[in-house]
Amino acid sequence: MTSPTLLQILSAPEFFTGAALLFGLVIGSFLNVVIHRLPRMLQLEWQGDYAEYQGETPSPPEEPFNLAVPRSHCPHCGHLIGVAENIPLFSYIFLGGKCRSCRAPISLRYPLVEAAAAFLAAAAAWHFGFGLAALAAMLFLWTLLALALIDADTQLLPDRLTLPLLWLGLLVNLFGVFVPLADAVIGAMAGYLFLWSVYWLFRLATGKEGMGYGDFKLLAAMGAWMGWSMLPAIVLLSSLVGAIVGGALIVIAKRGRQIPIPFGPYLAAAGAIAFFYGNGLNRLYLDLAF
Numbered sequence: 144m145t146s147p148t149l150l151q152i153l154s155a156p157e158f159f160t161g162a163a164l165l166f167g168l169v170i171g172s173f174l175n176v177v178i179h180r181l182p183r184m185l186q187l188e189w190q191g192d193y194a195e196y197q198g199e200t201p202s203p204p205e206e207p208f209n210l211a212v213p214r215s216h217c218p219h220c221g222h223l224i225g226v227a228e229n230i231p232l233f234s235y236i237f238l239g240g241k242c243r244s245c246r247a248p249i250s251l252r253y254p255l256v257e258a259a260a261a262f263l264a265a266a267a268a269w270h271f272g273f274g275l276a277a278l279a280a281m282l283f284l285w286t287l288l289a290l291a292l293i294d295a296d297t298q299l300l301p302d303r304l305t306l307p308l309l310w311l312g313l314l315v316n317l318f319g320v321f322v323p324l325a326d327a328v329i330g331a332m333a334g335y336l337f338l339w340s341v342y343w344l345f346r347l348a349t350g351k352e353g354m355g356y357g358d359f360k361l362l363a364a365m366g367a368w369m370g371w372s373m374l375p376a377i378v379l380l381s382s383l384v385g386a387i388v389g390g391a392l393i394v395i396a397k398r399g400r401q402i403p404i405p406f407g408p409y410l411a412a413a414g415a416i417a418f419f420y421g422n423g424l425n426r427l428y429l430d431l432a433f
Contacts, residue, residue: 164261
């Protein structure tokens with residue numbers, strides 16, 4: 144009886160899923176940085192561009208601010224986060240959810256994002272198996288996670304994430320990984336134009352803006368990854384979840400009706416569900432319709 148090769152070990156569903164889970168924890172730690180810092184980076188750039196437009200000399204920042212610097216630190220006491228304090232998920236548990244220096248509470252969001260990124264990676268590995276499809280799926284799902292939380296915080300879906308996601312979807316499907324290229328191209332166009340049309344119809348009818356252009360680009364990116372046939376399921380799911388959660392916020396949390404609710408998190412959640420179960424949902428819709 145011959146021993147299994149290295150490739151056979153790596154491609155075994157249990158091993159690949161476990162490795163994806165651990166790798167997802169690491170990526171989740173990085174996503175926390177992206178979610179926190181990218182909006183601030185864009186704000187600094189916009190302030191510089193505006194000052195230049197006004198003919199002013201933009202004041203240089205006191206210190207560089209990007210995804211790499213400054214080092215992660217406690218927002219309460221400034222304590223620099225060491226390597227041992229930055230192990231995804233486990234450091235939070237070991238520290239009891241508090242800063243090692245000042246004992247101020249650490250936001251629960253950090254371990255939850257790490258756990259979510261790990262779960263999504265493991266789900267992609269188990270669902271698609273060892274290969275390019277699983278790795279591409281992980282990139283897609285991690286980006287959706289980052290976009291959902293950035294939009295929830297800032298009502299912003301940055302082009303720096305949505306546009307690369309769109310082009311990457313077309314690139315992946317250039318080789319037919321998820322859908323034929325023609326379906327991906329039509330999906331990207333239809334996704335953008337559908338929400339663009341809804342936006343303008345709502346604006347003409349009410350004089351208000353119902354959503355932002357980032358939502359158009361995000362749905363276009365989903366169409367590029369999953370093809371045009373998944374768009375109805377994504378739109379219906381996101382609208383349903385948005386209506387339920389939005390209604391709950393108004394009734395339970397006493398959120399004012401005039402306070403805008405970001406659509407990106409619901410769109411991202413619907414896209415992730417459709418990515419795994421879209422074919423089944425489409426069959427269900429067809430069965431109900433006919």
